[in-house]
Amino acid sequence: MESKDKLLKMYRDMVRIRRFEETVSDLFSQDRIRGTTHLYIGEEAVAVGACNAINPDDYITSTHRGHGHCIAKGATLDKMMAELFGKITGYCKGKGGSLHIADLNAGNLGANGIVGGGIPIAVGSGLTAKYKNTGKVTVCFFGDGAANTGAFHEALNLAGVWKLPVVFVCENNLYAMSVPVKEAFPIQDIVERAQSYGMPGVIVDGMDVLAVKEAVEEAAKRARRGDGPTLIECKTYRYLGHSKSDPRAYRTKEEENQWKERDAIKRYKKWLLDNGVATEEEIKNIDEEVEKEVEEAVDFAEKSPYPPLEEITKDVYVEEDFAELERKKGTKVVNGISEWKGEMRTITHREALNEALKEELKRDENVVLLGEDIALYGGAYGVTRGLWQEFGGERVRNTPISEAAIVGCCVGSSITGLRPVGEIMYIDFVGLCMDQLVNQGAKIRYMFGGKARVPMVIRTEGGCGRSSGAHHAQSLEAWFLHTPGLKVVMPATPFDAKGLLKAAIREDNPVLFIEHKMIYNSQGPVPPEEYMVPLGVAEVKREGKDATIIAYSRMLLFALQAAEALSQEGIEVEVIDPRTLVPLDMETIAQSVRKTNRVVIVHEGCKTGGAGAEIGMKIQEELFDYLDAPIVRLGAADAPVPCSRYLEDNSIPRPENIVEAVKNLVRR
Numbered sequence: 001m002e003s004k005d006k007l008l009k010m011y012r013d014m015v016r017i018r019r020f021e022e023t024v025s026d027l028f029s030q031d032r033i034r035g036t037t038h039l040y041i042g043e044e045a046v047a048v049g050a051c052n053a054i055n056p057d058d059y060i061t062s063t064h065r066g067h068g069h070c071i072a073k074g075a076t077l078d079k080m081m082a083e084l085f086g087k088i089t090g091y092c093k094g095k096g097g098s099l100h101i102a103d104l105n106a107g108n109l110g111a112n113g114i115v116g117g118g119i120p121i122a123v124g125s126g127l128t129a130k131y132k133n134t135g136k137v138t139v140c141f142f143g144d145g146a147a148n149t150g151a152f153h154e155a156l157n158l159a160g161v162w163k164l165p166v167v168f169v170c171e172n173n174l175y176a177m178s179v180p181v182k183e184a185f186p187i188q189d190i191v192e193r194a195q196s197y198g199m200p201g202v203i204v205d206g207m208d209v210l211a212v213k214e215a216v217e218e219a220a221k222r223a224r225r226g227d228g229p230t231l232i233e234c235k236t237y238r239y240l241g242h243s244k245s246d247p248r249a250y251r252t253k254e255e256e257n258q259w260k261e262r263d264a265i266k267r268y269k270k271w272l273l274d275n276g277v278a279t280e281e282e283i284k285n286i287d288e289e290v291e292k293e294v295e296e297a298v299d300f301a302e303k304s305p306y307p308p309l310e311e312i313t314k315d316v317y318v319e320e321d322f323a324e325l326e327r328k329k330g331t332k333v334v335n336g337i338s339e340w341k342g343e344m345r346t347i348t349h350r351e352a353l354n355e356a357l358k359e360e361l362k363r364d365e366n367v368v369l370l371g372e373d374i375a376l377y378g379g380a381y382g383v384t385r386g387l388w389q390e391f392g393g394e395r396v397r398n399t400p401i402s403e404a405a406i407v408g409c410c411v412g413s414s415i416t417g418l419r420p421v422g423e424i425m426y427i428d429f430v431g432l433c434m435d436q437l438v439n440q441g442a443k444i445r446y447m448f449g450g451k452a453r454v455p456m457v458i459r460t461e462g463g464c465g466r467s468s469g470a471h472h473a474q475s476l477e478a479w480f481l482h483t484p485g486l487k488v489v490m491p492a493t494p495f496d497a498k499g500l501l502k503a504a505i506r507e508d509n510p511v512l513f514i515e516h517k518m519i520y521n522s523q524g525p526v527p528p529e530e531y532m533v534p535l536g537v538a539e540v541k542r543e544g545k546d547a548t549i550i551a552y553s554r555m556l557l558f559a560l561q562a563a564e565a566l567s568q569e570g571i572e573v574e575v576i577d578p579r580t581l582v583p584l585d586m587e588t589i590a591q592s593v594r595k596t597n598r599v600v601i602v603h604e605g606c607k608t609g610g611a612g613a614e615i616g617m618k619i620q621e622e623l624f625d626y627l628d629a630p631i632v633r634l635g636a637a638d639a640p641v642p643c644s645r646y647l648e649d650n651s652i653p654r655p656e657n658i659v660e661a662v663k664n665l666v667r668r
Contacts, residue, residue: 007278010052010209011286012289015265015287016077017040017044017067017071019290020080024098025240035098035099036243036244039065040068041239042260043206043264044265045212046206047068047071049211049216050141050213054220056106058137059109059138059416060141061109061121061122061139062101062109062111063118063171064112064113065111065171066098067080067101067111069111070108070111073107075103078296078300081297081298084098086306087304088307089305091449092447093315094449095315095448100447100448102451104448109416112440115142115149116150117436118141118142119140119152120405120412122155122412123164123166123409124410124420126138126164127162127418128412129416130163130226131368131418136165138167139166139169139216140169141169142170144172148185151405151408155408156199157197158409159228160198160199162397164223164229167216167220167230167232169216170232170234172190172236174237179250199228199229200222202218202219202231202233204233205235206235206236207237207263212234219232239259316445318453318507331530331532332529332532334531334533335537337493337496342529344526344528345525346523347524348523349519349521349522349524350381350382350383351494352494352497353497353498357369358386358387359502359530360505360506361395368396368397368421370398370399370421370422371399371422372423372425373398373425374398375398381515403430403433404435406423407433407441410422410441411444411454413456414510415452419505419506421458421459422458423459424459426460427474427476428472428476430476437458442486454508454510457507457510458513460514461515462475462476463554465518465554468641468643469643477512478610478611478613481581481582486582487507487580487583488514489514489581490580492555492556492557494522494526495524499532501513502531502532503533503534503535516553538584539576541577542563543574546573546662546666547574547600547665548576548592548596549573549602551575552603555602555604556575558654559575559658562655562656563575566662566663573600576588578615584614589619590622593619597628597629600631601615601631603653605636607634607636608638610636
């Protein structure tokens with residue numbers, strides 16, 4: 001049996017959760033706490049039993065109903081309350097709030113506003129533990145509703161395939177929001193799904209803290225032995241509605257009262273007294289101490305200051321100092337190919353990317369590649385060819401077709417110590433993992449008040465040219481310009497591809513690295529020794545005086561062809577390659593616009609809402625007085641990518657279109 005101190009701590013934590021949540025409910029009703037809140041009242045035994053079954057340095061991932069998990073994992077009530085009040089003294093400086101509260105020092109990888117959003121992240125932290133052989137486990141909390149999401153199935157399958165040390169704890173409180181479990185599942189118990197993913201399924205009375213603790217302890221032991229994950233279904237009940245606005249019309253008072261008769265705190269209190277673990281006086285003292293702790297937490301939160309307004313844009317990115325990175329890592333940082341004074345040899349774009357990955361795998365054992373068909377097959381376009389043979393399956397990992405699990409695994413492993421490079425075969429498939437990329441990876445640092453780093457790279461490829469049709473040939477980079485926290489890189493030359501990819505892998509920010517399928521075989525000069533190209537630095541690819549062409553990825557090559565043709569007619573254009581769309585180097589662009597006074601922006605994405613609109617508007621805002629003519633945007637037709645080669649080739653800007661646009665602009 002556990003020590004008396006441990007057993008009393010479990011009672012204290014359940015009472016702390018209950019009184020914290022009851023107080024939050026009152027404060028919310030008084031409009032002293034704003035937003036929304038999803039209370040954990042009734043389910044206290046699950047969080048406390050599970051968190052007391054693992055070690056202090058183990059991890060948990062949580063849900064939108066995460067206050068209980070956070071408290072059970074060791075959080076102090078004052079910082080939690082301050083976070084709910086939106087104060088600077090909160091765990092996340094008021095930026096995460098109720099839905100995203102996290103305490104990384106305690107191993108709490110964060111509550112989550114997306115149903116099922118934390119499940120792939122738990123798989124990522126499990127990958128870190130297994131790869132580094134730390135002996136740690138991750139307890140992944142989620143509700144019954146999450147067990148019907150794609151993220152659940154992808155994540156459990158990947159955890160089962162890789163035998164990761166994750167304990168999946170489903171808190172089945174009978175209702176996802178209002179839809180009852182019996183209407184949402186064609187099976188009696190959610191754990192029936194465990195066998196599909198090669199793991200045990202265990203049903204536990206979620207109103208019995210000792211039963212939960214015992215089940216999670218056994219699952220954690222199994223995980224630490226290397227036997228893989230377990231799915232535990234805790235049958236429990238939330239006393240209140242889904243949120244404060246929920247009238248609970250979908251269930252009866254009789255049902256609620258039946259569950260309250262099995263109240264976990266009352267049952268455990270009786271067990272402590274009946275077994276002589278505690279006296280009535282000791283229980284009373286704990287109750288009074290918790291009451292005082294809650295009161296002090298409210299007082300602390302109310303007296304704490306709000307974050308200063310400059311915090312609005314702080315913690316979006318880790319600010320990278322590439323000069324310092326060069327000094328520490330010994331890799332030369334160059335802004336462009338013109339700065340390189342050493343030896344060169346000619347290789348393809350594909351080979352440059354492969355070299356970047358190989359060098360980073362050799363340099364840092366925390367770099368791990370994962371994606372579909374990247375091992376023996378070498379990736380859909382051969383970029384990872386030979387790396388599996390050299391570095392093995394632990395470093396170069398084939399995954400199932402599971403885009404959400406791939407990106408979520410990158411998120412979870414990156415915040416727990418790895419530098420994953422995930423591959424999504426086509427950018428068209430990013431819609432399948434949008435939550436993990438945009439809501440999780442891009443936002444975690446900010447939501448956690450700058451206390452997390454997410455050093456992951458997601459490689460993907462886009463663009464048309466092979467008659468692949470509307471599901472394999474899109475240019476979707478503009479989607480991600482609207483995602484603070486995510487960096488977006490689109491190289492055009494082998495030199496830039498290698499240097500930018502190496503820099504992206506060493507960044508402490510999430511980076512979307514978009515390659516173009518039609519330039520993998522293009523050749524260019526690349527140094528035989530290591531170098532990096534910093535993110536956020538544009539390059540003048542050709543100097544000129546009559547107009548500025550801004551183009552990136554494959555369109556840069558078209559722009560250079562157009563520039564050569566224009567030169568034959570006496571028109572000299574300056575060609576700028578942003579290379580990184582986020583962050584965008586406006587200073588280099590501005591210097592050129594001040595010189596030429598005319599601008600043509602070329603991109604392969606659809607013209608409406610494309611990257612050209614954003615770049616053009618920045619020029620309008622900052623450089624309007626320097627413009628002698630309206631900005632011209634050339635983009636793809638506002639239509640899905642056609643499969644017909646003739647239609648496809650003519651749906652995007654061609655070199656001759658760029659030539660015509662510049663001529664018309666210069667003649668104005």
